[in-house]
Amino acid sequence: MSRPTPRIHEIEHHAADWATTRPVVSGTQGVVAAGHPLVSMAGMRMLLAGGNAFDAAVAAGFAAAVVEPTASYTLCGECVAVVHDARRGETHAVSGQGTAPALATVARFRERGLDRIPTGPGPQAHLSFTVPGAVDAYLTVLATHGTRTVSEVLGPAVHYAEHGFPM
Template structure:
């Protein structure tokens, strides 16, 4: 069998001479990537301590809330995951989609003279915001599929917040 070649292969295997503003990492046992090195390191700390991918993902998500609070993948967003368990051959779905606030009823919007839920930019756009579902999904993923305790997984985020 011949070895793949070409520009994409070279870039993926770090053999291309190219400039980057980010650290280039590779691994054979696991890797964590994010928009910030400290977030990635929070996940890597879980893997290095014997945790699994769920421990790493949840640690990274909580760390992101501290070091990148406005990023789209932090606790203020949604988290939807489809998980395939190779051992049991089961498929699991985690739905951390936000829910509408309790007061976001048809009567509420009609009382504001709105014929539909507002979206996009505008003075009423905030009325369509949901209650974030990421926290619940992260904790459910940790409980169902993780190997570490909540305290262990939150430790990097707590450390970043304190320092």
């Protein structure tokens, strides 16, 4: 007699019972999870050097931009983060969604004969682009909550960019 196919919610409910092909990882000093081992290691380097979770997250973000640029981790995009500082008991959002360039004014668009911001395909679609906000968001998190220097946090990403990495 064959077993009926489980429903999706039943599969999800029992997912913890499934065997994994990955080793179980645990620790008492911190863990960094990422889609690429070098990204995880960049974050772990910060923790092992005495940095905090914010240092690790920023280091991992910059490293991901180098080793996984096609996985949406580009520095030319956006970064939105919810940041919780347990010591201060504060939670806030960091919005790195980019801003309009200084010349993207209503007057400038009207000079070009436009009554709205052009989007989508077309000869003037580039006028709707924003200044990327990811780098500013990372550096804001580092400046407000990090403990390591920009140079230290960029170190792993710079190393991967200058010396290469396995693909």
